[in-house]
Amino acid sequence: LRESPAPHPRAPRRAVLGGILTAPQWARAQSPYDAAFAASTKLDADAFYAAHPYRSAGDVLAYIEKCAAPGDASAVLQAFEYFGKKYPMYSIGATKGKILDSAVATARPRRIVEVGSFLGYSAVRMAAKLPGDGxxxxxxxxxxxxxxxxxxxxxxxxxxxxxxxxGLAADEIPGVAKTLGRADLVFLDHCKECYAPDLERMEAAGLVAKGTVVVADNVVFPGAPGYLDKVAAPAYATVLKSAPYEAVGWETRWKEVDDAMSISTRL
Ligand SMILES: C[S@@+](CC[C@H](N)C(=O)[O-])C[C@H]1O[C@@H](n2cnc3c(N)ncnc32)[C@H](O)[C@@H]1O
Known part of the structure; x- marks a missing residue:
């Protein structure tokens, strides 16, 4: 094994192994934040709980600031996901996050509305994919x-x-409509019984109009009363994407409960 000299201290070095260039694990330059994240993910559960005591859900921010460099959205999401394995977390998480990502990639929205942001996980996921003027x-x-x-x-x-x-969606929707006009994509992830009436409010306010894509979480478990009827044909074209309920890891009671996200286009 011979190592070629590194052209810059921060540049990844490459090992030449039997004439083949390999990309070793340390190819990614380590920042202090990478090191903090790597160290904290190596802690066993008890040590993690001791190092990161939980007083409220908002403690995730201190953990993220320790583990993710400023401006690194994917490190923020990674730290979020790790924290959610140890402590209560109702963010959609990585599996459903990929379904949301693909809805965003298909719709290519410039104006998005999220109802139910909690601590910002899905917001970061979607905002990272917006164009600069989005x-x-x-x-x-x-x-x-x-x-x-x-x-x-x-x-x-x-x-x-x-x-x-x-504020509550019912009160905020008019102000959002005034600011945004028509939304290209809406993500519903708040109180489940509010989905149907709040979608009606968004239609009335002109936020949801022809072509708007409406993504909704938990339409199977816990379920959103009346919502799937509302997004049925002929008003909407809807597909369901199956995924297990997201609060797993720390919460074993609900492990592997079937759920789905709906993706609906206003016709
Ligand atoms: C499941 S969490 C959202 C998770 C978030 N979308 C994510 O994946 O990171 C639901 C959030 O909806 C908020 N919420 C519930 N009912 C609401 C309402 N009527 N209007 C606005 N927010 C609401 C709650 O305070 C909570 O933070």
């Missing part, structure tokens, strides 16, 4: 959660394209 309006009813979510979005370097509306 905007994500986040509606969150709990001011404490909204403050944490703002911090998480800021850490991911996405504050310029995310605006928070703090």
């Amino acid at each position: 905007m994500l309006a986040c509606v969150e009813g709990n001011p404490e959660f909204a403050r944490t979510a703002e911090g998480v979005v800021a850490r991911a370097g996405l504050s310029d394209r995310v605006r928070f509306f703090v």
Whole structure:
């Protein structure tokens, strides 16, 4: 094994093994944040709990700030996911996050509305895929959660394209419609019984109109009363994407409960 000299201390070095260039694990330059994240993921559960005591859901922000470099959205999501394995977390998580990603990739939205932002996980996922002139309006009813979510979005370097509306969706929808006009994509992830009436409010306000894609989580478990009827034909074209309920890892009671996200296009 011979190592070629590194051209720059931060540049990945390559090992020449039997004439074949390999990409060793350490090919990715290590920042202090990478090191903090690597160290914390190596802690066993008890040591993790001791190092990161949990007083409230918002503690995720301190953990993210320790593990993710400013502006690194994917490191923010990674730290979020790891924290959610240890402590209560109702973010959609990585599996359903990929379904959301593919809905965003297909719709290529410029204006997104999220209803139910919690601590900002799905907001970071969607905002990272917006074009520079895009905007994500986040509606969150709990001011404490909204403050944490703002911090998480800021850490991911996405504050310029995310605006928070703090209050219940029923009260905030008119203001969001005034700011955004028509939305290209809406993500519903708040109180499940609110999906159907809030979708009606968004239609009435002109936020949801022909061509708007509406993604909704938990339409099977816990289920959103009346919602799937509302997004049935002929008003919407809807597909369901199966995925297990997201609160797993720390919460074994619900492990492997079937759920689905719906993706609906207003016709
Ligand atoms: C499941 S969490 C959202 C998770 C988030 N979308 C994510 O994946 O990171 C639901 C959130 O909806 C908020 N919420 C519930 N009912 C609401 C309402 N009527 N209006 C606004 N926010 C609401 C709750 O405070 C909570 O933070």
